[in-house]
Amino acid sequence: MFELIHRYAPQSPTGRTAIAIVACLIGVPALVFGLFALTGSVVSGVLFLLLSTVTLSVAGQLIRGVIRQANASPADSLQDGQQLDESNETPIETLRRRYAEGELDQEEFERRLDQLIETEEPEQQTTERERVLE
Numbered sequence: 001m002f003e004l005i006h007r008y009a010p011q012s013p014t015g016r017t018a019i020a021i022v023a024c025l026i027g028v029p030a031l032v033f034g035l036f037a038l039t040g041s042v043v044s045g046v047l048f049l050l051l052s053t054v055t056l057s058v059a060g061q062l063i064r065g066v067i068r069q070a071n072a073s074p075a076d077s078l079q080d081g082q083q084l085d086e087s088n089e090t091p092i093e094t095l096r097r098r099y100a101e102g103e104l105d106q107e108e109f110e111r112r113l114d115q116l117i118e119t120e121e122p123e124q125q126t127t128e129r130e131r132v133l134e
Contacts (some may be wrong), residue, residue, distance in 0.1 A: 005061045013066045020062035027055035091116050 009016050034048030089097070095116065099109040 005058055005065075009062060009065065013069050016062045016066050016069075020059040020066070023055045023059035023062070027052045027059060030055065 009019060030048045031052035034045050034050075034052055037045035037048055039045075092113070095104070095109065095112055098104050104112070
């Protein structure tokens with residue numbers, strides 16, 4: 001049933017959530033009416049209970065799909081957040097990160113650090129070099 005519902009449901013979590021809410025808005029009152037109708041007319045009570053069962057199971061399957069999508073996405077969103085942080089890095093922070101990740105060896109790190117410091121203003125050179133090497 002899960003595959004059947006998700007074949008026709010929208011792909012976006014927002015669309016699936018909206019349809020699940022509508023199904024709940026139909027299913028819950030149908031369940032209440034079905035329970036009350038069982039005391040008077042058994043046929044109408046069973047029909048309302050059947051309607052509520054179908055709509056609430058559809059809502060449950062849609063919610064299950066949204067939860068699966070949410071569980072599958074944190075790895076992607078973490079990488080996006082990491083890329084945004086990397087774009088705000090200063091060149092020296094990028095150099096430090098690359099050295100820490102093992103992309104650069106000690107000699108390459110120091111050579112590039114010296115090049116970056118030479119392009120900065122003279123009063124920042126000594127303090128920056130000391131701070132980076134600590």
